[in-house]
Amino acid sequence: MRARLLCAAFLAVCLPLGGCGVPTDREPRPIQPSVVVGSYEGPIAGPPPSAGAAVERLFLVRDNQLVAVDRRVVAAPSPQRQLEDLMAGPTPQERDEGLDSALVGTSIISGVQLHNGTAIVGLARDNPIRNDEILAYGQIVCTLAARADVVGVRFVQDGRPLEVPRADSALTLEMLTEDDYGSLIHHR
Numbered sequence: 001m002r003a004r005l006l007c008a009a010f011l012a013v014c015l016p017l018g019g020c021g022v023p024t025d026r027e028p029r030p031i032q033p034s035v036v037v038g039s040y041e042g043p044i045a046g047p048p049p050s051a052g053a054a055v056e057r058l059f060l061v062r063d064n065q066l067v068a069v070d071r072r073v074v075a076a077p078s079p080q081r082q083l084e085d086l087m088a089g090p091t092p093q094e095r096d097e098g099l100d101s102a103l104v105g106t107s108i109i110s111g112v113q114l115h116n117g118t119a120i121v122g123l124a125r126d127n128p129i130r131n132d133e134i135l136a137y138g139q140i141v142c143t144l145a146a147r148a149d150v151v152g153v154r155f156v157q158d159g160r161p162l163e164v165p166r167a168d169s170a171l172t173l174e175m176l177t178e179d180d181y182g183s184l185i186h187h188r
Contacts (some may be wrong), residue, residue: 052074089104121140137176
């Protein structure tokens with residue numbers, strides 16, 4: 001009697017499931033999850049960055065403002081390499097986004113050395129910056145100041161300190177930081 005009751009209960013539960021509209025497959029098939037398991041980092045704006053183990057922050061120009069751009073690179077670049085990437089200007093994709101550089105077409109930077117957290121940037125004598133020199137100096141200072149190993153930036157020419165303009169057009173020999181160009185930085 002007990003076996004009959006269990007069999008009847010089993011049939012009562014299983015028979016209706018055969019017609020519930022769930023299709024059967026002969027082979028297993030992957031299930032596409034509607035969510036990704038992991039920590040939520042907010043909405044993704046645009047395509048994911050290209051692969052790379054480190055981030056290189058450069059400051060480019062759009063509408064007379066400095067814009068921070070993060071590029072994925074294989075390894076953290078040296079200050080010299082970072083300035084070379086800055087001098088090379090925006091990538092084609094960055095150009096499509098309206099980014100430019102006040103440094104493209106110049107070879108004003110002769111080198112950079114790091115001394116106790118100060119990036120000392122050597123400038124060539126015979127290669128003037130275009131008419132937007134404040135943006136050009138802002139690009140250099142903000143790019144180097146974005147590095148964890150740089151506290152500030154100074155400029156030299158022929159081994160002597162060089163006065164350069166801050167965002168307010170005032171010339172200074174003092175060490176410069178991102179704050180000196182804060183009024184020119186586009187904040188998202």
